[in-house]
Amino acid sequence: xxxxxxxxxxxxxxxxxxxxxxHNVPPxxxxxxxxxxxxxxxxEIVRAVETLGFFQVLNHGVPLELLESLxxxxxxxxxxxxxxxxxxxxxxxxxxxVKYGTSFVPExxxxxxxxxxxxxxxxxxxxxxxxxxxxxxxxALDYLKLSTKxxxxxxxxLIENLGAKLEESRIEGLLGTKLVNMNYxxxxxxxxxxxxxxxxxxxxITVLLQxxxxxxxxxxxxxxxxxxxxWFEIPPFSGALVIIIGDIFQIxxxxxxxxxxxxxxxxxxxxxxxxxxxxxxxxxxxxPLENLLKKDGVAYYREVVFQDYINNYFANAHYGKNxxxxxxxx
Numbered sequence: 001x002x003x004x005x006x007x008x009x010x011x012x013x014x015x016x017x018x019x020x021x022x023h024n025v026p027p028x029x030x031x032x033x034x035x036x037x038x039x040x041x042x043x044e045i046v047r048a049v050e051t052l053g054f055f056q057v058l059n060h061g062v063p064l065e066l067l068e069s070l071x072x073x074x075x076x077x078x079x080x081x082x083x084x085x086x087x088x089x090x091x092x093x094x095x096x097x098v099k100y101g102t103s104f105v106p107e108x109x110x111x112x113x114x115x116x117x118x119x120x121x122x123x124x125x126x127x128x129x130x131x132x133x134x135x136x137x138x139x140a141l142d143y144l145k146l147s148t149k150x151x152x153x154x155x156x157x158l159i160e161n162l163g164a165k166l167e168e169s170r171i172e173g174l175l176g177t178k179l180v181n182m183n184y185x186x187x188x189x190x191x192x193x194x195x196x197x198x199x200x201x202x203x204x205i206t207v208l209l210q211x212x213x214x215x216x217x218x219x220x221x222x223x224x225x226x227x228x229x230x231w232f233e234i235p236p237f238s239g240a241l242v243i244i245i246g247d248i249f250q251i252x253x254x255x256x257x258x259x260x261x262x263x264x265x266x267x268x269x270x271x272x273x274x275x276x277x278x279x280x281x282x283x284x285x286x287x288p289l290e291n292l293l294k295k296d297g298v299a300y301y302r303e304v305v306f307q308d309y310i311n312n313y314f315a316n317a318h319y320g321k322n323x324x325x326x327x328x329x330x
Contacts (some may be wrong), residue, residue, distance in 0.1 A: 031059035051259025095131035097121030176281035196264035198318030202246035204279035254288035
């Protein structure tokens with residue numbers, strides 16, 4: 001099968017599976033947060049966020065049957081005819097919060113990403129049931145609602161570890177924007193030439209469901225235990241969700257937490273992934289926490305209004321952690 005030159009990535013951006021290392025650290029069991037092993041689990045979460053920028057979780061409160069239904073519903077939507085899917089394209093979609101598209105910012109990209117997606121922004125349950133696609137709206141909404149408690153618990157752990165106490169309204173502001181993205185990666189005859197999603201970091205906290213094929217790769221730094229850095233494949237683990245830490249928490253922590261650079265490989269088989277993005281409200285001001293500035297004596301990031309950050313985020317193609325550079329102190 002012929003691959004259009006528009007999808008062929010520059011050599012340095014390609015993901016070669018041969019020789020790739022796998023990151024096989026087992027998932028964290030969140031059910032143990034309620035028992036005698038609570039401190040051990042908290043320490044595992046904090047260590048992962050400080051050194052890796054991601055971790056996988058089990059017993060997360062989202063039923064396994066729902067996760068299977070979620071993947072099936074994504075396949076149902078993407079198997080619709082082009083005419084039916086295009087009813088959700090910008091300009092004709094029944095809601096500005098619901099968007100069907102391809103790649104990330106095609107007009108800015110040297111090569112297109114090998115994916116389609118449906119993005120469903122959450123405002124109210126009523127609007128979700130009214131405007132989200134019939135093939136996936138109910139199961140996507142359940143995924144969002146059941147994941148919210150887990151995300152809130154993780155955020156409270158991370159904030160407390162930084163020695164800060166935030167008002168309820170502040171935490172709500174940090175998690176005030178929710179978006180469910182269903183990604184579809186068509187079969188690719190030569191995955192070595194293409195990427196599903198280019199290398200980038202996320203904004204807030206992402207809850208990611210991989211299917212059995214997988215394809216997620218993360219970039220890790222060398223550490224003090226003589227572990228070499230580079231790109232690692234994150235194999236799918238049955239029943240697990242991947243928690244990805246974004247730029248906002250690297251900024252809030254004044255660099256103590258790490259947003260992880262990651263990307264997605266294509267496959268000769270069709271596959272889906274479903275991401276729940278939890279980000280701040282557009283008006284929220286994001287900067288290093290005050291207690292950390294007093295302790296560190298220096299701000300590695302400036303305070304930014306989240307809308308300004310997100311405007312910059314979507315004005316550029318995926319190219320590493322360039323979105324974080326926007327908030328760095330000069």
